[in-house]
Amino acid sequence: MSSTKVILIGGGLAGLMAAIRVAELGHSVDLFSVVPVRRSHSVCAQGGINAAKNLKGEGDSTWQHFDDTVYGGDFLQNQPLVKGMCEAAPGIIDLLDRMGVTFNRTPEGLLDFRRFGGTLYHRTAFAGATTGQQLLYALDEQVRRFESEGKVRKLESWMFLSAVLDDAGVCRGVSAVSLRSGEVRTFPSDAVIVATGGIGAIFRQSTNSVACTGSAQSALFQQGVHYANPEMIQVHPTAIPGEDKCRLISESVRGEGGRVWVPKAAGDGRDPRTIPDAERFYFLEEWYPKYGNLVPRDVATRAIHKVVYELGLGIDGKNMVYLDVTHLPREMLTRKLGGVLEIYEKFVGLDPRDHPMKVFPAQHYTMGGIWVNNENQATNVPGIFAAGECEYQYHGANRLGANSLLSCLYGGMLAGPAAVKYAQSIAKSAESVSSAVYEREQKRQEEIYDRLRSQQGEENPISLWKEMGETMTQHATVIRYNKDLQAADAKLAELQDRYHRINLADTGRWGNQSLHFTRELGNMLVLARLIVQAAALRDESRGAHYKPDFPDRDDEHWLRTTRAEYDNGSFKFQFDPVDTSLIPPRKRSYTSS
Amino acid sequence: MAEAKTILVRVKRQAGPQDTPQWEEFSIRWRPNMNVIACLIDIAENPVTSDGRKTTPVSYEANCLEEVCGACAMVINGHSRQACSALVDHLEQPIRLEPMSKFPLVRDLVVDRQRMFNDAKRMRCWVPIDGTYAIGPGPRIAPERQEVAYALSRCIFCGNCLEVCPKVNEHGDFVGAAIVNQVRLFNMHPTGAMHAHERLRAVRGPGGIQECDNAQNCVKACPKGIPLTESNNDVNRQALLDSILGWMFH
Amino acid sequence: MSAKTVATAEIPPEAAVVPAAVPDRSYFWDKIHSLTGIIPIGAFLVEHFWSNSYALVSADLYNRQSSDLQTIPWRVPVEALLIWIPLLYHGFYGIYIWSRGKANISRYSYGANWMYVMQRWTGLVAFVFIGWHVYVERFLTQGRSNYFDVAATLSHPLYLSFYVIGILAVSFHFGNGLWQFSNKWGLAVGAHAQRKAAWVAGAIGVLFAVVGLLIVCAFVFHWQPFQFYAQ
Numbered sequence A: 001m002s003s004t005k006v007i008l009i010g011g012g013l014a015g016l017m018a019a020i021r022v023a024e025l026g027h028s029v030d031l032f033s034v035v036p037v038r039r040s041h042s043v044c045a046q047g048g049i050n051a052a053k054n055l056k057g058e059g060d061s062t063w064q065h066f067d068d069t070v071y072g073g074d075f076l077q078n079q080p081l082v083k084g085m086c087e088a089a090p091g092i093i094d095l096l097d098r099m100g101v102t103f104n105r106t107p108e109g110l111l112d113f114r115r116f117g118g119t120l121y122h123r124t125a126f127a128g129a130t131t132g133q134q135l136l137y138a139l140d141e142q143v144r145r146f147e148s149e150g151k152v153r154k155l156e157s158w159m160f161l162s163a164v165l166d167d168a169g170v171c172r173g174v175s176a177v178s179l180r181s182g183e184v185r186t187f188p189s190d191a192v193i194v195a196t197g198g199i200g201a202i203f204r205q206s207t208n209s210v211a212c213t214g215s216a217q218s219a220l221f222q223q224g225v226h227y228a229n230p231e232m233i234q235v236h237p238t239a240i241p242g243e244d245k246c247r248l249i250s251e252s253v254r255g256e257g258g259r260v261w262v263p264k265a266a267g268d269g270r271d272p273r274t275i276p277d278a279e280r281f282y283f284l285e286e287w288y289p290k291y292g293n294l295v296p297r298d299v300a301t302r303a304i305h306k307v308v309y310e311l312g313l314g315i316d317g318k319n320m321v322y323l324d325v326t327h328l329p330r331e332m333l334t335r336k337l338g339g340v341l342e343i344y345e346k347f348v349g350l351d352p353r354d355h356p357m358k359v360f361p362a363q364h365y366t367m368g369g370i371w372v373n374n375e376n377q378a379t380n381v382p383g384i385f386a387a388g389e390c391e392y393q394y395h396g397a398n399r400l401g402a403n404s405l406l407s408c409l410y411g412g413m414l415a416g417p418a419a420v421k422y423a424q425s426i427a428k429s430a431e432s433v434s435s436a437v438y439e440r441e442q443k444r445q446e447e448i449y450d451r452l453r454s455q456q457g458e459e460n461p462i463s464l465w466k467e468m469g470e471t472m473t474q475h476a477t478v479i480r481y482n483k484d485l486q487a488a489d490a491k492l493a494e495l496q497d498r499y500h501r502i503n504l505a506d507t508g509r510w511g512n513q514s515l516h517f518t519r520e521l522g523n524m525l526v527l528a529r530l531i532v533q534a535a536a537l538r539d540e541s542r543g544a545h546y547k548p549d550f551p552d553r554d555d556e557h558w559l560r561t562t563r564a565e566y567d568n569g570s571f572k573f574q575f576d577p578v579d580t581s582l583i584p585p586r587k588r589s590y591t592s593s
Numbered sequence B: 001m002a003e004a005k006t007i008l009v010r011v012k013r014q015a016g017p018q019d020t021p022q023w024e025e026f027s028i029r030w031r032p033n034m035n036v037i038a039c040l041i042d043i044a045e046n047p048v049t050s051d052g053r054k055t056t057p058v059s060y061e062a063n064c065l066e067e068v069c070g071a072c073a074m075v076i077n078g079h080s081r082q083a084c085s086a087l088v089d090h091l092e093q094p095i096r097l098e099p100m101s102k103f104p105l106v107r108d109l110v111v112d113r114q115r116m117f118n119d120a121k122r123m124r125c126w127v128p129i130d131g132t133y134a135i136g137p138g139p140r141i142a143p144e145r146q147e148v149a150y151a152l153s154r155c156i157f158c159g160n161c162l163e164v165c166p167k168v169n170e171h172g173d174f175v176g177a178a179i180v181n182q183v184r185l186f187n188m189h190p191t192g193a194m195h196a197h198e199r200l201r202a203v204r205g206p207g208g209i210q211e212c213d214n215a216q217n218c219v220k221a222c223p224k225g226i227p228l229t230e231s232n233n234d235v236n237r238q239a240l241l242d243s244i245l246g247w248m249f250h
Numbered sequence C: 001m002s003a004k005t006v007a008t009a010e011i012p013p014e015a016a017v018v019p020a021a022v023p024d025r026s027y028f029w030d031k032i033h034s035l036t037g038i039i040p041i042g043a044f045l046v047e048h049f050w051s052n053s054y055a056l057v058s059a060d061l062y063n064r065q066s067s068d069l070q071t072i073p074w075r076v077p078v079e080a081l082l083i084w085i086p087l088l089y090h091g092f093y094g095i096y097i098w099s100r101g102k103a104n105i106s107r108y109s110y111g112a113n114w115m116y117v118m119q120r121w122t123g124l125v126a127f128v129f130i131g132w133h134v135y136v137e138r139f140l141t142q143g144r145s146n147y148f149d150v151a152a153t154l155s156h157p158l159y160l161s162f163y164v165i166g167i168l169a170v171s172f173h174f175g176n177g178l179w180q181f182s183n184k185w186g187l188a189v190g191a192h193a194q195r196k197a198a199w200v201a202g203a204i205g206v207l208f209a210v211v212g213l214l215i216v217c218a219f220v221f222h223w224q225p226f227q228f229y230a231q
């Protein structure tokens, strides 16, 4: 068996897991990342990772986990792989445990589990309130070990630009740019795994990291890779607003007993600590007695929306509610939630152990993403695989908390070996591909950069980005109306037009961040339009996608995966049936159940 | 309503590693809850100095914006810290931004901290596992032990502890408290401990623990509150015992 | 890695094996440096303060004690091995260590950082003082100077201030050095233990300074508070 080279784009949880699997099989990896991989967005994940290990004697099972996930996703997933993921979860936790993740422990020295949204079981393993950080570090260290053995080469501060496709449309490598020197290069390989994470930057202020632009996904989409369920965008109910980003206050805060409320009287301006219990409206607990504060995110977000906009009960009349942990023991809060509470303390300046936190909903996650087959993470383009938040497979119309880290790891575990297998099965390897194929792609990319550098006009990339973010946040998040979506699309088209009049203040090469950002912005605009157009098409309400004009789920017409294909500036949509062979769809309601 | 306030920000600019640095001043419109990153975004939107001269956007690093990725370390008003958690309202003005001085400069506020990752390699900072196949759960660990390890494992590789350390500079090659702390962390783990000898040998190598002279700035600068001086001393103890035992028995 | 290294954007070379670091001599020499500060230099310091304390009893006893010390067997090799070589090593290696650091108290003026800087300057002062002291008392006078010779020297304000500064520097350097030692040899690990060690080391430093100054007083004011012992 000869050794092949796999290119990995992205060093978050999904990318690192895939890298480990490839290296473990004895093959070499080129790992590209815009940030040093240890700084990838996965470090932000706070709450935990799900696995039905049933260590609390609750009778939890992987099937129950599977059922919760599918139900939580409003039945939009192809079920077999979701089942596979839930069955693999306990083993994945064991693996992480062996890698040295500092999971919280019970007095017996076993893993501790907490509750999360959309389930009635203690199923979420956690490491303080910085679980993603701890998981990412463990994987990063394993990859560093392979690096020191000469099996992995990291290309950090290199940004993926495009796939190199040969005349038959087969992927033969990638083109990338050095964020330092501005030099564009192509890199040959037989298989490429894309693990580039979320797309929060399209909404400007989201809970995501700066590098989550979705630019890579969009570039691939424009090269013919299909994109699925773009309209499925998760808005997290509890974040704190900031000038530069919205900082998440994890669902684990509610998992450990945090309560959401507003004053019963509209415009009650009293210090929240002085408002007696009888004058507080614990709306989640009242409306959803069984799940209480731990309803899934789409449900909680819409409840907040209702409280604020229909009942007019938002704090100070604003889109804000209280998330309260002041009734919980301080020592427990610090031990289990220290990392999250610190964020509130540092960025708001109040200690949440004493003051109820003011929170509001913010864009958080994309369930939609690169289309992959429901077998081994392969996309429709031969040689390109995808894993992690950038693909659409596991979460349907709404993701349950603590399921994403799991899906990233599971996807990475599948993608690595699948890419190796593919690379070894093809008759003609990248080495025998004519160098003209690479030169052509390099030239195409350099021309795009040259155009950006030389174009004239009065527009500024940051301003356009802000306008795009406002449009998207306003029209394509919690509540959607067709006419707003159409207006948003028109606005985005206008931005695309103005994009060509961006005048860069800096046209140099070395370390020119605004140049690369502008490059990404062009890609973001395409993805933004894809989201609003797909949202406009889906005339029903399902999971995170909610249209007051079509308030119900419509399985007859819309139990379908939206699948988009790029067609010279516009999009072609097709609607695939969903594989619901294991759990037949049933009505989703958290009020009683 | 209060009238529009402005914020003065001075940035030490340097176009590339070979260029000479120069200071530029910007005035920025104040909004509530601003941090240093928000100021830098504003500058990118309107790259004009406070005396009306057009310039280029400032290069800087940032990712998570919630002090968990480590990217945004820089020297703010003379102190090395994370820019995302540096709230404008808590800073003296004009706010002075400089790149870290102990790492090779790339451009403006961007430096190359690759050496930390390289040192982590040389010091074997990982738990070596046999493979990713399913071979059952990891070792049991007492909750008290987990709590100590968790505190150590929150290091974000920001490099602030290196920047403030008098022993990290162009004459010395000290790996810095962050890496020493990693050695302690992995030696604590039941599986990691099986390879403690290799790590303890490495940490007595060039730039190793012997370089620490207890100025103890690291522990003050660490945004994650990691007990770095404890880690230094603990690794000192382990390394010493290992060297004596190694000398006697190996 | 130095600040002068240039960051480049070359494509990283092909993946390559990175071996673990291995111990080098600097670890050994550094440990020897910190050890010599305690044994024998620290021990000698204790002995030296002790024998000089006879000046607090009586001039006679002081003179007898000092002539006893002049007549120990194997005097030269003993002195060389226990005092001169360790002292020279400790001093010059200390200066080498100093040269590898770059103080930054103007930016980070924290307690321990001040100690770091003070340790270097007091070390230098102590080194010069001890060098001069040894030269005068051991080589110029062949170690035969008695109580009255010393008193005569100390009656000179310039020498007096040199002695006072020297004794303070030595005491600080020794006290803080003890704390350094407890860190560097991992004797005090936890924050609490470090604080306790700092107290103990600080107390020892102060004790040395006080005793040293009292000895100076014994010569300057012919003050022998323990004279009644000898009666």
Ligand SMILES: Cc1cc2nc3c(=O)[nH]c(=O)nc-3n(C[C@H](O)[C@H](O)[C@H](O)COP(=O)(O)OP(=O)(O)OC[C@H]3O[C@@H](n4cnc5c(N)ncnc54)[C@H](O)[C@@H]3O)c2cc1C
Pocket: A009, A010, A011, A012, A013, A014, A015, A032, A033, A034, A035, A037, A040, A041, A042, A043, A044, A045, A046, A047, A048, A049, A050, A131, A132, A158, A159, A160, A161, A195, A196, A197, A198, A207, A208, A209, A211, A212, A213, A215, A216, A248, A250, A364, A365, A387, A388, A389, A390, A401, A402, A403, A404, A405, A406, A408
């Ligand atoms: C605040 C917050 C809290 C969360 N908490 C939880 C939780 O508790 N539990 C849970 O299960 N999930 C949680 N999530 C979701 C989860 O963190 C993410 O979905 C997951 O980390 C995504 O991992 P990833 O590997 O797909 O991508 P990422 O970690 O985002 O990594 C993407 C990688 O791709 C690289 N990259 C991107 N574009 C390019 C390009 N063009 N060229 C080269 N490289 C590129 C980046 O550098 C990075 O290395 C949370 C999310 C947020 C925002």
Ligand code: SF4
Pocket: B154, B155, B156, B157, B158, B159, B160, B161, B162, B177, B178, B181, B218, B221, B222, B223, B224, B225, B226, B228
């Ligand atoms: S130890 Fe602290 S200061 Fe040093 S790199 Fe880690 S987090 Fe930063």
Ligand code: FES
Pocket: B061, B062, B063, B064, B065, B066, B067, B068, B069, B070, B071, B072, B073, B082, B083, B084, B085
């Ligand atoms: S941006 Fe991640 S630490 Fe500041």
